[in-house]
Amino acid sequence: MSLTLLEKVRNVPRPTREAMLQRDASVHRFWNENKKVFEEAWTEWELKGGHGQIRLDDSLYAPKLRHAIEQSWENPHQEVLVKDIWTEVFPNVYKAQFFDPEKLYILREYMRRVSDAEIPLRPPYGIVLNRGGAMLDPRSEGYLAAPTFQSFYRNLMNQYMRPISRVLFPDVYGFDSQTFGFSIAWQAGKDTTLRPHTDASSVTLNINLNLPDEKYSGSAVRFIDPISRRVESLTFDPGTALIHHGNVGHASEPITEGERHNFVLWLYGEGGQVPHQYAPRHEHVTAHQRWTKPSVEPDKFAPF
Numbered sequence: 001m002s003l004t005l006l007e008k009v010r011n012v013p014r015p016t017r018e019a020m021l022q023r024d025a026s027v028h029r030f031w032n033e034n035k036k037v038f039e040e041a042w043t044e045w046e047l048k049g050g051h052g053q054i055r056l057d058d059s060l061y062a063p064k065l066r067h068a069i070e071q072s073w074e075n076p077h078q079e080v081l082v083k084d085i086w087t088e089v090f091p092n093v094y095k096a097q098f099f100d101p102e103k104l105y106i107l108r109e110y111m112r113r114v115s116d117a118e119i120p121l122r123p124p125y126g127i128v129l130n131r132g133g134a135m136l137d138p139r140s141e142g143y144l145a146a147p148t149f150q151s152f153y154r155n156l157m158n159q160y161m162r163p164i165s166r167v168l169f170p171d172v173y174g175f176d177s178q179t180f181g182f183s184i185a186w187q188a189g190k191d192t193t194l195r196p197h198t199d200a201s202s203v204t205l206n207i208n209l210n211l212p213d214e215k216y217s218g219s220a221v222r223f224i225d226p227i228s229r230r231v232e233s234l235t236f237d238p239g240t241a242l243i244h245h246g247n248v249g250h251a252s253e254p255i256t257e258g259e260r261h262n263f264v265l266w267l268y269g270e271g272g273q274v275p276h277q278y279a280p281r282h283e284h285v286t287a288h289q290r291w292t293k294p295s296v297e298p299d300k301f302a303p304f
């Protein structure tokens with residue numbers, strides 16, 4: 001009897017944690033040589049109902065945000081509706097209810113099925129390896145290629161994240177054509193912390209995915225203001241998001257009990273460009289220009 005595609009990919013020997021952390025050449029080879037077959041496996045998984053027919057649609061978003069976003073796409077002069085949803089909780093760090101906490105179980109159930117699929121998925125290993133996470137963007141090796149997920153992710157990046165970023169941080173305009181993202185799970189006794197760092201993004205959106213009854217202890221994200229050196233630890237309620245420039249320093253404090261789940265999403269310009277002091281300024285960007293999708297194609301650059 002011949003093995004199905006899914007059986008085959010489930011049996012492929014995977015790179016070890018050590019090899020991944022050392023960025024061994026064999027690890028890149030593993031993901032690159034298997035790229036097509038893993039993408040096909042995710043499609044097969046979905047065709048066979050591995051995702052349980054779960055639909056990831058706009059009903060997942062917090063109703064107020066969704067409404068403001070829809071209104072602004074219809075008429076960009078209403079973008080103040082989007083801006084007003086966000087509160088500055090630290091210099092240049094904004095917070096809002098992003099997903100509807102009552103609907104989050106749908107996304108989490110989808111992600112649980114993804115991990116049950118046993119199709120190799122590349123965990124993020126930017127600074128540390130996060131074993132509970134997965135790369136989400138097609139530019140990344142071993143990304144989550146399931147078609148339903150990809151259409152949800154594209155919508156999240158293009159319809160929601162980019163215009164929100166432009167409204168809150170005018171300087172990211174022109175440095176936001178490229179998308180990148182990963183999921184993470186902080187787990188007590190396993191992957192617990194991340195040292196202070198900045199992100200190689202123009203803007204980072206960090207969305208919490210914990211369910212309303214899913215408690216954890218510790219695991220605040222500590223922010224460091226580059227100008228005043230003020231430091232503050234911020235926490236997330238289920239479905240809330242923080243958004244900030246990549247250059248605001250931050251660190252994940254130790255989780256001591258339970259788990260914290262999130263999506264970390266980045267935008268930057270072609271070839272990894274981010275706004276900087278000498279970058280051309282886009283002074284006269286109109287509301288209509290902010291509510292567009294850049295025509296630039298995704299490039300192949302992946303920060304990690």
Ligand SMILES: O=C(O)CCC(=O)C(=O)O
Nearest residue numbers: 199206221250252262264
């Ligand atoms: O703990 C968090 O939510 C922040 C994670 C983070 O900063 C990163 O992955 O770059």
Ligand SMILES: [Fe+2]
Nearest residue numbers: 197198199250
């Ligand atoms: Fe970060």
